[in-house]
Amino acid sequence: MKQIAIVICNYNYERFLAEAIDSALAQDYPGTRVIVIDDGSTDGSRAIIGQYGSRVKAVFKENGGQVSAYNLGVEIADTEYVIFLDSDDVLYPGAVSEVMRKFEEGDLAKVQFRLDVIDEAGKQTGAHVPHTEPPVDCGRLLRDGWLYPSPPASGNAYSVRALKAVFPVPEGGINRYGADFYAIYGAALVGPVATLTLSLGAYRVHHTATPSVSFANSEQIKKAPKAFKERWVTLREIAKERLDLELPPAFHDFAHEKAYFGSSLYHASLSARWRWMLHDSRAYLHTIVANPFWGLKKKAGTLFLSCLCLLPYSPLSDFVVRYITNPLARRSTAGQ
Template identity: 70%
Template structure:
């Protein structure tokens, strides 16, 4: 029986760490190992990890960021497959079993599954990510610059041999975080992707982030677009050097563009919103109109909602922007 290692990367998440570890240990797939990497936490994480004794493999390191934790985690894995679980997220019972069935049925580099968005008390919000999925070879899409629909870190499991063609990722001052970006899109350059269209885990969004533009706990709204651009540059370098694959200079991704959209027009004066439309909206509109993953109905609906940002009555405009950018923020009062 092939094995799965769940690697939990933790930094100062004592509030949620035990729940993440418990969800990993509760998996019914017999050959499942649990490794917890603490990235220099200064809270009570160490004591929590030590309380599990030999039920988990604990690794303690100096703080170096998520990229360094992924690099070390992949180096420590002895199984054929790995799942990187964020320490504030959870896996549902049976998740690993379903994932392993997919790996056994087909030769893929990555299996992905939906995640329910949960709050600080682990209650489901009624929202899940991603809203669409894709099966098969995503390499051609990446070569055309399109980032395919994928869940956040905890919703992905990988063939270790595929990831080792991408990792280790350079650990630089500007590249401490976003390790899941390299895993998600790097793995798809190596092999096919299999999508499980139902939720097998929970993705936690803190209250403060629930009001923001995206579900990315690791990136602030104003930093996320620049971070994605920097990561794409690094992925291009890795793909060329290790795979002999030439990725285009720029990428297309609606999640990325809506962060710019949000920061440019949300709660902005009407003149600023019109300026965005006339001068800065090309990339945003392109990721809607040319999006290879969306139906015509979704494209038209998103364009119509986007046009409401030009309504002079700001409550309507801001509601439309929130509706597009983050379902959890739709009911926020202005």
């Protein structure tokens, strides 16, 4: 039987950690191992990990950031496959079995699956990620500069062989965080990606009570686009040096461009909204019109909604920006 490791990278998430570990231990696939890497937590995380004894492999390290934890996880994983589970997320009991059945179908670098979105208390929000299913040959589109639709870190299972072709990744600076960027897109440069169109886990989004344009947990909406650009530069270097692949200087990604869209238009004046649309929206519109993962209906709908931001009624504009940028805003509005 092929083996898979669930690697939980934790830093100061004691209030969620036990739930994540329990979900990993509850998997019904017999060849599942659980590794918990604590990245220098200063809360009660290490005591929680200690309570599991030999049921998990515990690794305690000095704080170095998420990339350093991933580097170590890839290094010590002695299984064929691995899932990096964020310590505030959970896997459903049959997740690994579903993933392993998919891996048996071919020589895949990654199997990704949908994640239900939960709030900080663990309550289902009714949303899920991702919303679009990518083609199997994500690598071809990635080599053309298109970042393919992917769930966050916990919704991906990897061939360890594929990850070892990309990792270790340089640590420090912008690379203290964002390790899943290199895993998600690096793996697609090594081999095919398969998608399971069912929810096999839950992704916890913090601070969901107030309507916002921000959806990601790890970085503020104004910082994330810059971080993505810097990580793309690093991924290009890794691809060239280790895989002998030449990636384009710039990438295209709607999720990236809508961060600019949201931070530029939310609560902006009418003149500022028109100015952005006339002078700064080229990349944003390109990721809609030329998007290889979307159908005509979704492209037309997104363009129509984006144009509503140009109407002289700021409450409508702010609603549309939230609707486009944050899936939770759509659900909360529908429930009112």
